Amino acid sequence: DVKVTQSSRYLVKRTGEKVFLECVQDMDHENMFWYRQDPGLGLRLIYFSYDVKMKEKGDIPEGYSVSREKKERFSLILESASTNQTSMYLCAHQRGNTEAFFGQGTRLTVV
């Protein structure tokens, strides 16, 4: 089975904290993505990466950064969490432009 592991299912953080969301895939796929999902807004792309140490901004990168030091791992970083970053975060990976495989999601609450 395809495996995408997100480090936490639920996370509660305080405003101003630095938050790391980790995503690991075991399919040796080049592409990895971070989305956030909010009711009525669908999936919005935050950042993506086509290769190790490469990153591209998506539609809503403000307030986020990413790191991809190894092919299998793609981390999303909230430098200083704010309440408007409370959301469901979904990681995905993909070979080329074929189907994407998603993790279970991390529901982040910033208080």
Next chain:
Amino acid sequence: AQSVTQPDIHITVSEGASLELRCNYSYGATPYLFWYVQSPGQGLQLLLKYFSGDTLVQGIKGFEAEFKRSQSSFNLRKPSVHWSDAAEYFCAVGVVGSQGNLIFGKGTKLSVKP
């Protein structure tokens, strides 16, 4: 720019009834097309995909979808809905020749009444 429209935000059907979820895309050529399903609190699971060939594609859980180039549509269908099909459904488009990055519709939430 490419876009995906799912015109129905929320649909309710009775168990055993047929289902059709609509998806329209905007793209200059034939894209890759996907349907995903998301159960509450879970990630997205691929239901089916279209790359080329037969325009009627079969997926998991008894779902099928038909690609209609003339209508720029890729509607999802199921002949008889089960209560366990209650979930949110997302249509997505992949750009042929690009490096990736699927474009998603905003989703259709399906409720099933007994």
